[in-house]
Amino acid sequence: MGILIFYLGAIMGSFYNVIGTRLPKKEKVLITRSHCDNCGKDLKWYNLIPIFSYLFQNGKCSFCKEKISSDHFWVEIGTGFLFLLTLIYFPIGYEFFIGLIVSSLLIIIFVSDFKYMIILDSPLIISTILIVILKIIYYSSQNVLYSLISGIALTLVMILVYILGNFAFKKESLGGGDIKFTFIIGLILGFKVGLAALILSVFLALPYAIATLELKKNSEFPYGPFLAGALLIVFFHYDKFVLLIDFLFNF
Ligand SMILES: [Zn+2]
Structure with missing residues (x-):
């Protein structure tokens, strides 16, 4: 197998x-x-x-x-x-299939973002449709509604980061693809855990960002692979991140 x-x-x-x-x-x-x-x-x-x-x-x-x-x-x-x-x-079921989608997105984004600094729309659209179908099959349409709202809320957070970033750096701080991909992170992880994934992505990208700045004197680098990497890590350790967040919020 x-x-x-x-x-x-x-x-x-x-x-x-x-x-x-x-x-x-x-x-x-x-x-x-x-x-x-x-x-x-x-x-x-x-x-x-x-x-x-x-x-x-x-x-x-x-x-x-x-x-x-x-x-x-x-x-x-x-x-x-x-x-x-x-x-x-994961055993064959909802999480297994979502895991395959997350893995696929990571690979496609890794290839296109490192090569051309672009996150394609079509894989994001196809993934969104597949995720919604899986949620309806394994959970309920109410779960889908909650997930869609989480996705939109997380995207709004990213748009806020984008606006603040543009203001702070006086240039385009995030790509449109990064913002669209954030919707999928919220859709899969929910708002709270999705937020944890966004924070993790910053830490994953930091060494690469510093290296590009130092070696190439270039402040532009693909952020998509780090967002997708964070989504994969958090999705695979979802329970641990929920515990961590509960711990931090109750502290
Ligand atoms: Zn040849």
């Missing part, structure tokens, strides 16, 4: 890499055939087997022998690992 889920993750990861790389360039994801970036030859089915093709071809194109970027390989391994982790953490 573990091997199966891991490889399913690798297959999905291969797809997410294509979405994250091609959609921002407005390339057709499903129609355009995968081809070698160097010689332009269309790849055959046996060049497209997640993880294995890269290993058997020694990381080189099987036509022109030029080195292929290892990005695909690591994205496939990473997605497989996150899917496997979800299976280890």
Whole structure:
């Protein structure tokens, strides 16, 4: 079962890499055939087997022998690992499926935000629809209403941070994608725990932000991967964060 889920993750990861790389360039994801970036030859089915093709071809194109970027390989391994982790953490059910969605979002945002500084709308919209459907199946429409309100409330907090940030730094402080993604954090975690995830994301991003500022003298960096990372960490340890928040609020 573990091997199966891991490889399913690798297959999905291969797809997410294509979405994250091609959609921002407005390339057709499903129609355009995968081809070698160097010689332009269309790849055959046996060049497209997640993880294995890269290993058997020694990381080189099987036509022109030029080195292929290892990005695909690591994205496939990473997605497989996150899917496997979800299976280890949760029994098959609501949390397991949400875990797969969170893992998928993390990978797609990681690819598109680091490569192009963009968080795509379509994965956010599809995830929102899937989350609402899962909530209706496993809980109730009342739960959906509460979650939607939490999502909107958390987004308002992020918009406030954005306005204050723009005022303080005299420049765009957050991307529109970051604000839209906050809605999903609230939808999944609820308002209070969602707020904890936002705070955690700041701590996750801080070392990277300082490093970019010091090394590249550049104050712009992708924030999406850290938001998605915080969502994943908090979702996987939801009970512990609820206890921590209760402790802090009762103190
Ligand atoms: Zn080639």
